[in-house]
Amino acid sequence: xxxxxxxxxxxxxxxxxxxxxxxxxxxxxxxxxxxxxxxxxxxxxxxxxxxxxxxxxxxxxxxxxxxxxxxxxxxxxxxxxxxxxxxxxxxxxxxxxxxxxxxxxxxxxxxxxx
Amino acid sequence: xxxxxxxxxxxxxxxxxxxxxxxxxxxxxxxxxxxxxxxxxxxxxxxxxxxxxxxxxxxxxxxxxxxxxxxxxxxxxxxxxxxxxxxxxxxxxxxxxxxxxxxxxxxxxxx
Numbered sequence: 001x002x003x004x005x006x007x008x009x010x011x012x013x014x015x016x017x018x019x020x021x022x023x024x025x026x027x028x029x030x031x032x033x034x035x036x037x038x039x040x041x042x043x044x045x046x047x048x049x050x051x052x053x054x055x056x057x058x059x060x061x062x063x064x065x066x067x068x069x070x071x072x073x074x075x076x077x078x079x080x081x082x083x084x085x086x087x088x089x090x091x092x093x094x095x096x097x098x099x100x101x102x103x104x105x106x107x108x109x110x111x112x113x114x
Numbered sequence: 115x116x117x118x119x120x121x122x123x124x125x126x127x128x129x130x131x132x133x134x135x136x137x138x139x140x141x142x143x144x145x146x147x148x149x150x151x152x153x154x155x156x157x158x159x160x161x162x163x164x165x166x167x168x169x170x171x172x173x174x175x176x177x178x179x180x181x182x183x184x185x186x187x188x189x190x191x192x193x194x195x196x197x198x199x200x201x202x203x204x205x206x207x208x209x210x211x212x213x214x215x216x217x218x219x220x221x222x223x224x225x
Contacts, residue, residue: 009154034213043118043204043216044157051211090156094211102214104149106156 002027002093006105014113019063019078021108023091026072033074034092034102035065044090050074061085086112116141120205120217127195128225135190135220137205143215145208146188147172148180150201151219157204163188195224 007022025031032051036044048059055067061084065076074091088109094102118139127133139146147162149172159172163182177199179191188207192199200223206214 006156032211036214036216041219043218044206044214045216046213049213092214101145101159101162103159104157106154 002031002095002103004091004093004103004105006089006091006108008108009106010109010111012111012113013081015083016080019076019081019085019110021076021089021091021110023065023074023076023105024072025074025091025093027093027095029095032094033065033067034094035059035063035074035076036090036092036104038088038090038107040087047076047089081110081112083112083114086110116215118205118207118215118217120203120220122220123218124221126223126225129196130194133192133195133222135192135203135205135222137188137190137217138186139188139205139207139215140186141207141209141215142185143207143209144185146182147206147214148178148188148190149204149206150174151204152201160190160203195222197224200224 003026005024034049035047038044048057050067058064063078088107090107091105092102121136144165148160149157158174161180163169203220205217208214
């Protein structure tokens, strides 16, 4: 069994401020973890993924996330928000045998204020 | 270009009128899946397919059917749509442990 909890359905930051989107997961097997971004009227795009190895992973558009097994967390961060980062963000977990059987969190809508 | 193509993008129908949403991928992916997205509920899996002729229920399969006769296609069938199936639907595909590739979505309204 696996599940994802995203803390905060809406996050608002000022342009240039730190972005922190929280994700906690549960999984009965070693997890694969993903962050996806959804812009209005579009499908989801992969931001970054953790499979094995280095626990700090870097993705597109300056985002990164750190896998912390002891905390069962995979929080997404970006040092400086840009207006174009406004979107909905989804954390997902899957077992290490098939990333297709992914379970998604409820999503966090990021608003960036000028 | 690698892509997942869904059609139609928008669909308005009436209760009980059978419909099919098509999904096709050109990446030779084994795995395909359908999700529905509703406000505050994230993405919930409807059905998935591990390969041709292999399908299984996801978390919310009631009222839906799927088939996988060819590797590239995975249509979603609503035999008798109801208003509670009004939603945004996404098809996705992947290979092994690779991330999901998503289509652009189908917004369905059932009146």
